[in-house]
Amino acid sequence: MSDAASILLVEDERIIALEMKVLLQRMGFRVAASLSAGEQVLEQAPALCPDLVLMDIMLAGELDGIETARRLRRERPVPVIFCTAYTDAATMNRARDVLPVAILTKPVDRETLRRAILSGLDPGAARPQDPAPG
Amino acid sequence: MVKPGGDNVIQDISNDGPAMPGRGRALLAALAVCAVLCVGLSLAGRWHGERVLDEERRELEESIQAPARFLSDTIFLRAGMLGALEGFVQNTALAPGRVEERFQNIAGYLNYGSNDVRVLALAPQGVVRMVFPLESNEVALGDDLLHDPKVRADVEQAVATGAVTLSAPYDLRQGGQGLVMRKAVTVDGRFWGLAALVLGVPALVEGTPLPNRTDILFGLAREGRIFYGDPDLARARPVVAPVPLPEGQGWELWAVPREGWAARGAGSARAFLATGGAFVALLTLLVYVFIRRTALLRRVVELTALQARTSESLYRRVFDSVLDGILIFDARGRVLSANPAACAMHGQRSMEGFRPRDFIHPESLRLFQEFLETASQGREFHSQGRGLRADGTVFPVEVRGTSFALSGGQRYLAVVRDQSEQERLRAERERFFALTLDLVGVSDLDKGLFRQVNPAWTQVLGFEPEEIIGRPWQEFVHPEDQAATQAAIREAAQGAGLRGFVNRWRTKGGDWRWLSWNAQPDRALGVAYAVARDVTGERLAAQKLRAANEELAAMNEELTSSNEEMAALNEEMTSTNEELLAEISRRSGAEDLLRASLAEKEVLLKELHHRVKNNLQVVSSLLGLQAGSVTDPAALALFEEGKNRIASMALVHEELYRSDDLSRVDLRQYLEKLARRLAGSLARDAAVDLALDLESILLSVDTAIPCGLLVNELVTNALKHGLAGREVLRLAVRARREQDRVLLRVADDGPGFPAHLDFRNTESLGMQLVVHLAEQLQGVLELEPGPGCAFSLSFPLREP
Numbered sequence: 001m002s003d004a005a006s007i008l009l010v011e012d013e014r015i016i017a018l019e020m021k022v023l024l025q026r027m028g029f030r031v032a033a034s035l036s037a038g039e040q041v042l043e044q045a046p047a048l049c050p051d052l053v054l055m056d057i058m059l060a061g062e063l064d065g066i067e068t069a070r071r072l073r074r075e076r077p078v079p080v081i082f083c084t085a086y087t088d089a090a091t092m093n094r095a096r097d098v099l100p101v102a103i104l105t106k107p108v109d110r111e112t113l114r115r116a117i118l119s120g121l122d123p124g125a126a127r128p129q130d131p132a133p134g
Numbered sequence: 135m136v137k138p139g140g141d142n143v144i145q146d147i148s149n150d151g152p153a154m155p156g157r158g159r160a161l162l163a164a165l166a167v168c169a170v171l172c173v174g175l176s177l178a179g180r181w182h183g184e185r186v187l188d189e190e191r192r193e194l195e196e197s198i199q200a201p202a203r204f205l206s207d208t209i210f211l212r213a214g215m216l217g218a219l220e221g222f223v224q225n226t227a228l229a230p231g232r233v234e235e236r237f238q239n240i241a242g243y244l245n246y247g248s249n250d251v252r253v254l255a256l257a258p259q260g261v262v263r264m265v266f267p268l269e270s271n272e273v274a275l276g277d278d279l280l281h282d283p284k285v286r287a288d289v290e291q292a293v294a295t296g297a298v299t300l301s302a303p304y305d306l307r308q309g310g311q312g313l314v315m316r317k318a319v320t321v322d323g324r325f326w327g328l329a330a331l332v333l334g335v336p337a338l339v340e341g342t343p344l345p346n347r348t349d350i351l352f353g354l355a356r357e358g359r360i361f362y363g364d365p366d367l368a369r370a371r372p373v374v375a376p377v378p379l380p381e382g383q384g385w386e387l388w389a390v391p392r393e394g395w396a397a398r399g400a401g402s403a404r405a406f407l408a409t410g411g412a413f414v415a416l417l418t419l420l421v422y423v424f425i426r427r428t429a430l431l432r433r434v435v436e437l438t439a440l441q442a443r444t445s446e447s448l449y450r451r452v453f454d455s456v457l458d459g460i461l462i463f464d465a466r467g468r469v470l471s472a473n474p475a476a477c478a479m480h481g482q483r484s485m486e487g488f489r490p491r492d493f494i495h496p497e498s499l500r501l502f503q504e505f506l507e508t509a510s511q512g513r514e515f516h517s518q519g520r521g522l523r524a525d526g527t528v529f530p531v532e533v534r535g536t537s538f539a540l541s542g543g544q545r546y547l548a549v550v551r552d553q554s555e556q557e558r559l560r561a562e563r564e565r566f567f568a569l570t571l572d573l574v575g576v577s578d579l580d581k582g583l584f585r586q587v588n589p590a591w592t593q594v595l596g597f598e599p600e601e602i603i604g605r606p607w608q609e610f611v612h613p614e615d616q617a618a619t620q621a622a623i624r625e626a627a628q629g630a631g632l633r634g635f636v637n638r639w640r641t642k643g644g645d646w647r648w649l650s651w652n653a654q655p656d657r658a659l660g661v662a663y664a665v666a667r668d669v670t671g672e673r674l675a676a677q678k679l680r681a682a683n684e685e686l687a688a689m690n691e692e693l694t695s696s697n698e699e700m701a702a703l704n705e706e707m708t709s710t711n712e713e714l715l716a717e718i719s720r721r722s723g724a725e726d727l728l729r730a731s732l733a734e735k736e737v738l739l740k741e742l743h744h745r746v747k748n749n750l751q752v753v754s755s756l757l758g759l760q761a762g763s764v765t766d767p768a769a770l771a772l773f774e775e776g777k778n779r780i781a782s783m784a785l786v787h788e789e790l791y792r793s794d795d796l797s798r799v800d801l802r803q804y805l806e807k808l809a810r811r812l813a814g815s816l817a818r819d820a821a822v823d824l825a826l827d828l829e830s831i832l833l834s835v836d837t838a839i840p841c842g843l844l845v846n847e848l849v850t851n852a853l854k855h856g857l858a859g860r861e862v863l864r865l866a867v868r869a870r871r872e873q874d875r876v877l878l879r880v881a882d883d884g885p886g887f888p889a890h891l892d893f894r895n896t897e898s899l900g901m902q903l904v905v906h907l908a909e910q911l912q913g914v915l916e917l918e919p920g921p922g923c924a925f926s927l928s929f930p931l932r933e934p
Binding site: 016087106109 | 744747748751752754755756758759762777780781784788791792811814815
């Protein structure tokens with residue numbers, strides 16, 4: 001598992017976060033951490049060094065996912081995928097401004113998610129290992 | 135018109151420009167004179183230099199004659215010493231040994247006081263036996279002169295002539311130059327021997343005044359060659375003085391000034407050149423000044439002539455162009471000259487030679503005589519008279535005259551001005567004065583007495599002019615208006631004049647007329663010009679108008695009171711209006727509140743939809759997590775179906791959240807998303823050819839959720855069963871509105887619904903849900919005959 005791409009999961013709804021974590025692990029990715037607030041992301045991301053951030057737009061703290069991504073990208077160029085229930089035009093436009101790899105609408109289709117993650121990871125980055133059979 | 139010729143004259147005089155060539159000529163002439171003088175001066179300088187040099191040479195020559203003689207005398211004197219020695223020998227030779235015995239004494243005696251005699255010697259039989267002084271001359275003793283080849287020639291000459299011989303100068307053994315004098319001594323007619331002496335040339339020269347002459351360089355020459363002194367002296371053009379020597383021999387004394395000839399003459403030449411140069415410069419300057427002055431004088435003469443001509447021309451132009459007539463008479467009154475204005479005035483082409491009666495009206499001839507008399511007394515004449523034109527008509531003139539003296543005698547000048555135009559203007563003014571309808575008058579400022587009035591006064595007030603002239607205004611003005619009139623006149627006299635002042639005047643019949651006055655004072659003449667208009671009619675009309683106005687004012691007052699009542703009513707209305715406005719404002723506030731409340735509710739509703747969707751998501755996640763422990767693929771598919779159903783419901787809330795009114799969902803957008811999501815999720819790797827034909831239809835939540843779930847089941851069924859054993863499945867979803875019904879159709883080109891089954895009565899949960907949801911929608915569900923599987927549903931559209 002050590003070669004698996006590391007993904008930082010950011011989701012304030014813990015149940016959903018749990019399901020996502022399981023889903024990602026089944027896909028063969030390593031979940032670096034599952035956080036619920038933007039502030040935590042900015043604090044821990046430098047140490048975690050994730051290959052990709054999968055993040056909800058609506059978060060628990062003061063910062064929303066878009067602002068968090070903007071500040072995070074200022075520090076290091078990590079690819080970001082937004083995963084949101086909010087799909088109103090204003091929010092989508094704001095989200096596009098920070099150049100995410102993809103904006104996915106909940107509920108997220110498993111295959112769509114997998115493709116988005118793969119396109120977000122650098123060509124040289126580790127590919128997800130084949131999920132355990134079964 | 136006078137052209138500005140005078141300016142040119144001034145310019146000509148003051149301008150230096152034209153005088154420049156004169157200055158150049160003068161300078162050239164002066165330079166030529168200077169050059170000639172310089173040549174002359176140079177020649178004179180040379181001649182003078184030669185004269186000075188000649189004089190110098192003569193002077194120097196004279197000045198060295200005495201030293202030359204002195205030198206000659208000294209040498210002769212020394213020759214005499216040899217004679218004395220001969221005498222001594224002749225006297226003493228008879229006594230043997232006597233000569234030798236006494237020689238030193240005699241020699242010492244002879245030589246006493248002469249520094250130039252270096253040696254005295256006696257040589258009996260030609261052999262030197264005695265020498266004085268002996269000291270340092272011992273070497274000479276024993277010399278056999280007759281046999282000494284160096285001196286033999288001299289000695290033999292001395293023996294042969296018996297006279298004193300003189301050798302050429304030679305260098306002495308003791309130093310310096312010397313010369314030897316010898317004389318043969320005979321005793322009793324027989325040759326005894328030789329007497330000789332050696333003279334030192336330097337000492338010889340020392341003995342002369344020459345060494346004191348510091349101003350000259352000198353030398354001694356023999357046969358044209360210097361033997362004593364500077365040998366270069368010959369090249370310095372020396373002056374020469376002869377130095378005669380015994381036996382016809384001779385030297386020459388040569389001398390030149392120590393500083394050279396040029397230096398001697400230089401000071402004199404400088405003085406000559408300085409004086410001459412100053413003279414030349416002075417003469418050059420004098421020549422220049424003389425020529426320049428002559429040229430300037432000529433120029434002044436020319437300019438004076440020009441000025442005179444210009445003055446004459448100027449005078450002529452003035453004379454010709456002045457508008458007044460100018461006439462010049464001789465003492466008898468004949469016209470000498472008349473300018474064009476005078477001729478034109480009298481209708482003449484020329485007036486020269488005219489007598490007074492030719493152009494003066496007979497009645498005015500007396501005035502002409504007066505003019506001549508007054509002017510000849512040196513006073514100025516001024517009068518008015520009448521002139522005669524060529525056609526015999528008469529015209530008024532004003533004349534000024536004076537006299538002046540000219541070389542030919544007394545002349546009279548008259549300036550004549552035609553007064554016809556002034557006369558005409560005066561007559562015109564008087565006509566206007568008589569004709570105007572207004573009262574026009576002139577009064578004095580001092581007492582207010584009338585001086586002149588026009589006929590209008592008679593027409594308005596009835597008084598004849600003579601009844602008014604000389605009388606003060608106070609006699610005519612209404613007693614009540616006297617004070618105001620007095621004040622107005624005083625103010626007018628300050629200079630501002632009167633404008634529209636009105637007062638009442640008495641008529642001859644005793645009535646009163648209103649007069650409106652304009653007046654203007656002329657303080658210089660002490661009069662006031664006044665014009666008055668009868669405004670009695672206007673005045674009466676104004677009074678009537680005033681009465682009418684007063685009546686109107688009374689009516690106005692009544693109106694005002696009515697207005698006040700109206701105003702009270704108005705005030706009441708205003709307060710009612712204000713209450714109404716306040717009510718409107720209150721309602722407007724309530725509306726704002728309502729609007730705010732509505733906006734708040736919209737936010738809440740949005741939040742609600744979001745929450746519902748989120749909760750459904752959580753439920754879906756819970757299911758997903760639970761499925762994590764299941765390994766049976768069939769069971770897992772069930773979980774997946776459940777999750778899809780929840781997602782279809784959640785999608786309704788998402789669409790609601792995105793819609794404008796938060797209460798209705800656009801079926802087209804909703805079904806498109808739903809179908810694509812299901813196809814993406816369930817089709818795995820197989821391709822689904824999704825054909826969507828959807829109309830935009832707005833559905834309420836109550837309709838949208840069962841509708842969505844129903845389509846979810848039909849599409850899931852199609853994908854689940856239709857794909858079995860196929861690579862590509864064509865799946866068509868259609869939604870149309872027909873009047874107030876919605877027509878839904880989901881069809882695929884798969885194997886079709888099993889013929890043996892009744893879709894209304896199957897074990898499949900999916901189909902059961904479809905049937906129940908169709909019922910909930912009060913719709914009609916039908917399975918279309920194959921090929922493929924196609925379900926259609928028609929349900930009524932219920933407006934929310």
